[in-house]
Amino acid sequence: xxxxxxxxxTLSVQEGDNSIINCAYSNSxxxxxxxxxxxxxxxxxxxxxxxxxxDKRQGQRVTVLLNKTVKHLSLQIAATQPGxxxxxxxxxxxxxxxxxxxxxxxxxxxVKP
Amino acid sequence: xxxxxQSPRHEVTEMGQEVTLRCxxxxxxxxxxxxRQTMMRGLELLIYFNNNVPIDDSGMxxxxxxxxxxxxxxxxxxxQPSEPRxxxxxxxxxxxxxxWGNTEAFFGQGTRLTVV
Numbered sequence: 612x613x614x615x616x617x618x619x620x621t622l623s624v625q626e627g628d629n630s631i632i633n634c635a636y637s638n639s640x641x642x643x644x645x646x647x648x649x650x651x652x653x654x655x656x657x658x659x660x661x662x663x664x665x666d667k668r669q670g671q672r673v674t675v676l677l678n679k680t681v682k683h684l685s686l687q688i689a690a691t692q693p694g695x696x697x698x699x700x701x702x703x704x705x706x707x708x709x710x711x712x713x714x715x716x717x718x719x720x721x722v723k724p
Numbered sequence: 725x726x727x728x729x730q731s732p733r734h735e736v737t738e739m740g741q742e743v744t745l746r747c748x749x750x751x752x753x754x755x756x757x758x759x760r761q762t763m764m765r766g767l768e769l770l771i772y773f774n775n776n777v778p779i780d781d782s783g784m785x786x787x788x789x790x791x792x793x794x795x796x797x798x799x800x801x802x803x804q805p806s807e808p809r810x811x812x813x814x815x816x817x818x819x820x821x822x823x824w825g826n827t828e829a830f831f832g833q834g835t836r837l838t839v840v
């Protein structure tokens with residue numbers, strides 16, 4: 612897939628540092644959230660998800676935090692590696708509204724060796 | 725499973741021509757989505773199907789766009805006639821039935837469409 616271009620916010624981190632990518636969602640009725648990673652020339656790939664009855668979920672090197680009060684989602688990547696360089700999207704949905712996802716605008720993560 | 729398969733990967737066509745994009749979802753998935761990705765608008769949902777039936781096509785930009793899903797293993801997105809502003813990457817995605825933990829959508833590699 613195309614990298615989503617010139618207007619993306621960009622986060623630049625040093626290899627080995629931790630990264631935090633933020634996302635504000637719009638629909639207070641959303642109760643399921645997913646982070647996707649999109650590398651150049653590829654489709655978005657699932658990273659981690661979280662339900663609204665949780666405020667934190669951990670995976671391998673990744674953690675998602677959910678703050679429903681301010682409708683904010685974050686993705687933390689520990690010990691960032693060059694392979695983590697990509698565009699990251701958050702997506703929201705309601706579990707009883709079909710499986711329709713609404714995607715945020717994306718953040719480009721650049722990892723400097 | 726090979727994942728969601730889209731074809732062609734790249735398509736260059738002249739304005740006014742018909743373009744057909746194809747998608748094979750993951751076997752057993754009940755939902756199929758067509759997205760468009762552009763630099764200006766990001767990822768936009770065009771239409772989605774549940775059990776081969778179109779559920780929401782409110783994202784389809786114009787009547788020039790149409791989508792079909794004749795069976796559980798195949799879907800097409802057609803643009804007729806195509807225009808330069810249709811140039812984008814078109815993604816197909818599929819997912820399991822609605823429900824907690826099953827909503828993850830798996831994306832294909834996309835079709836990069838260029839209309840000249």
